[in-house]
Amino acid sequence: MLERLLILSAIVFCIGMYGVLSRRNIIAMLMSIELMFNAVNIALVAISRYVTPAAVRAAGPTEANAASVLTGQTLAAFVIVVAAAEVALGLALLITLVRQRDTVDITQVNLLRR
Amino acid sequence: MGLTSTDIYLISPELALAGLALAVVLLDLALKNKTVVLGVAVVGLLVPIAFAVSLWVRVDGLVFARETGFNGSLVIDQFAIFFKLLLLGILVLVLLASNEYTGRFRRYQAEFTGLVFFSATGLMLLPAAGDLITVYVALELASLPIVALAAFLKMQARSTEAGLKYLVLSGVSSAVLLYGFALLYAATGTMRIVSPSAAEPSIAQMLTVTHAGLPFGNVAVLAGVVLVLAGFGFKLSMVPFQMWTPDVYEGAPTPVSAFLAVASKSAAFAVVLRVFYSALGDVSADWSLVFAALAAVTMSVGNLVAIAQSNVKRLLGYSTIAHAGYMLVGVAAIAARAGDAGDGSLGIVSVLFYLGGYAAMNLAAFFAVIAITNRTGNETVRGLAGLGQRSPLLAGMLAFALVSLTGIPPTVGFMGKLFVFNAAINTGYTWLAVIGVINSVVSAYYYLNIVRVMYLQPADGDARPVSANAPATVALAFTSIAVLLFGLWPTGLLDAARAAATALLQTL
Numbered sequence: 001m002l003e004r005l006l007i008l009s010a011i012v013f014c015i016g017m018y019g020v021l022s023r024r025n026i027i028a029m030l031m032s033i034e035l036m037f038n039a040v041n042i043a044l045v046a047i048s049r050y051v052t053p054a055a056v057r058a059a060g061p062t063e064a065n066a067a068s069v070l071t072g073q074t075l076a077a078f079v080i081v082v083a084a085a086e087v088a089l090g091l092a093l094l095i096t097l098v099r100q101r102d103t104v105d106i107t108q109v110n111l112l113r114r
Numbered sequence: 115m116g117l118t119s120t121d122i123y124l125i126s127p128e129l130a131l132a133g134l135a136l137a138v139v140l141l142d143l144a145l146k147n148k149t150v151v152l153g154v155a156v157v158g159l160l161v162p163i164a165f166a167v168s169l170w171v172r173v174d175g176l177v178f179a180r181e182t183g184f185n186g187s188l189v190i191d192q193f194a195i196f197f198k199l200l201l202l203g204i205l206v207l208v209l210l211a212s213n214e215y216t217g218r219f220r221r222y223q224a225e226f227t228g229l230v231f232f233s234a235t236g237l238m239l240l241p242a243a244g245d246l247i248t249v250y251v252a253l254e255l256a257s258l259p260i261v262a263l264a265a266f267l268k269m270q271a272r273s274t275e276a277g278l279k280y281l282v283l284s285g286v287s288s289a290v291l292l293y294g295f296a297l298l299y300a301a302t303g304t305m306r307i308v309s310p311s312a313a314e315p316s317i318a319q320m321l322t323v324t325h326a327g328l329p330f331g332n333v334a335v336l337a338g339v340v341l342v343l344a345g346f347g348f349k350l351s352m353v354p355f356q357m358w359t360p361d362v363y364e365g366a367p368t369p370v371s372a373f374l375a376v377a378s379k380s381a382a383f384a385v386v387l388r389v390f391y392s393a394l395g396d397v398s399a400d401w402s403l404v405f406a407a408l409a410a411v412t413m414s415v416g417n418l419v420a421i422a423q424s425n426v427k428r429l430l431g432y433s434t435i436a437h438a439g440y441m442l443v444g445v446a447a448i449a450a451r452a453g454d455a456g457d458g459s460l461g462i463v464s465v466l467f468y469l470g471g472y473a474a475m476n477l478a479a480f481f482a483v484i485a486i487t488n489r490t491g492n493e494t495v496r497g498l499a500g501l502g503q504r505s506p507l508l509a510g511m512l513a514f515a516l517v518s519l520t521g522i523p524p525t526v527g528f529m530g531k532l533f534v535f536n537a538a539i540n541t542g543y544t545w546l547a548v549i550g551v552i553n554s555v556v557s558a559y560y561y562l563n564i565v566r567v568m569y570l571q572p573a574d575g576d577a578r579p580v581s582a583n584a585p586a587t588v589a590l591a592f593t594s595i596a597v598l599l600f601g602l603w604p605t606g607l608l609d610a611a612r613a614a615a616t617a618l619l620q621t622l
Contacts, residue, residue: 036289
């Protein structure tokens with residue numbers, strides 16, 4: 001099961017990466033970045049479920065090691081929150097950009113680098 | 115297991131700084147006089163500095179010279195506190211120097227200061243991270259305010275563009291970094307950099323070799339390290355992940371560029387040292403060579419492209435890429451390759467010393483550029499012509515900072531390069547030191563070209579004198595004196611760097 005989930009995660013991650021590199025629309029790029037984050041979340045939750053250190057497994061779940069058993073899921077929760085903040089910021093910037101230049105095309109955003 | 119008062123004390127510098135950020139924004143609503151608000155911000159920074167100093171004294175007496183808080187998520191040792199103090203110092207100076215610049219958006223000055231403080235809070239947490247979760251959260255806490263800051267000049271399309279580029283690339287790099295973390299987690303079953311108890315082993319303790327002969331001995335670790343390196347490489351502006359640097363530095367408000375170039379880079383180097391030396395220390399021989407190759411490419415690309423630049427901010431952007439290359443030389447210089455016992459911390463000490471010196475000289479250069487371009491409105495190298503006559507003091511300090519960036523004695527730039535290249539030679543990377551020295555010679559061309567333009571070319575048209583306001587002059591004088599002082603007597607900074615490096619090597 002772990003293999004299948006990790007392969008799914010790798011595929012979603014690659015789709016996201018391809019989207020960022022190939023799309024010209026900034027909204028689509030932000031969506032692709034979301035896809036990459038969610039691919040990571042799949043992997044983290046899957047690993048958290050199927051991989052725990054032998055030392056922890058031998059001791060059995062106790063209050064003391066609960067934190068390390070849930071490490072992956074904890075990080076996944078943080079990723080979700082941070083990704084939301086990132087998109088909020090991205091859309092705010094996008095509104096500023098549209099007001100200034102009336103475009104959401106990344107190739108039109110080229111004042112710098114000349 | 116729960117939250118204790120010790121945990122609160124260990125995180126007190128960050129809490130104080132975040133509280134100060136909120137206080138500044140709220141005070142701005144209540145008070146009419148904006149100068150008072152900025153005064154509160156600068157004086158208020160003494161609180162986190164006091165907490166950081168008291169923590170340094172506290173861990174100094176401990177057996178392992180470190181304390182862990184929040185169930186091992188936070189590691190407070192002299193390595194972490196070295197960076198806390200360095201970042202707080204940078205913060206005070208950037209605030210002083212940007213006072214005049216931020217005057218152009220006086221209504222939003224407090225928000226600007228607050229965002230810088232929030233970003234610095236994240237940067238201060240980074241070197242103290244005890245597990246990969248803290249690394250990620252601190253990294254994002256540091257990056258997101260910088261996006262807002264880079265796009266702060268809402269009316270300027272260039273500023274928005276800088277913010278947008280930083281956001282998209284930082285998002286991609288974070289995702290890549292996270293995927294690397296996930297792979298390391300899959301290979302080891304843990305995200306701990308430092309093990310808080312025997313029940314929760316760290317990554318270093320769980321690393322197992324499954325394929326002898328393969329780098330890192332494990333496919334998942336190999337892939338994970340490559341992705342983590344790519345993710346951190348973005349923050350370090352390491353080639354081939356440096357594309358954003360010149361664009362963002364040019365488009366962002368100049369004080370933000372200065373903050374990004376110095377504070378963000380220092381913390382990024384801190385977390386790279388923490389992750390690679392503590393979590394991946396056992397396989398250091400494998401990543402050392404990778405860092406060596408990347409260092410050579412990074413400094414060469416930075417210096418060669420900088421030669422062709424006409425915009426001063428862009429030129430300084432490429433110059434910071436080159437300096438990241440010099441510091442990567444120190445990261446690559448690990449003792450395992452030395453063969454004999456020797457001083458195991460040579461490479462780390464050299465990086466920490468270089469970061470301290472780099473902060474002083476790069477801030478001096480940026481502060482002079484802020485003061486000059488704010489008055490002249492001309493950001494090109496040509497616009498600096500005749501400055502030697504128009505403003506002898508500013509031109510002198512800028513020239514001195516550039517001499518230090520080139521690495522000519524008696525400046526801290528020379529000392530830093532000396533230590534870094536010495537560490538490289540001592541660990542068997544003589545070829546890397548040779549490339550570094552050749553690069554320093556190349557960099558002299560574009561740094562000293564600015565000095566030549568300032569002193570030997572007559573000003574075209576406008577020849578009125580240019581001067582900085584009082585706070586900026588204080589900040590500029592302070593950094594210039596630090597450049598000279600650490601260049602002549604490096605002992606103070608070196609001792610602090612040595613204490614920090616020793617603490618880092620103990621967290622295995």
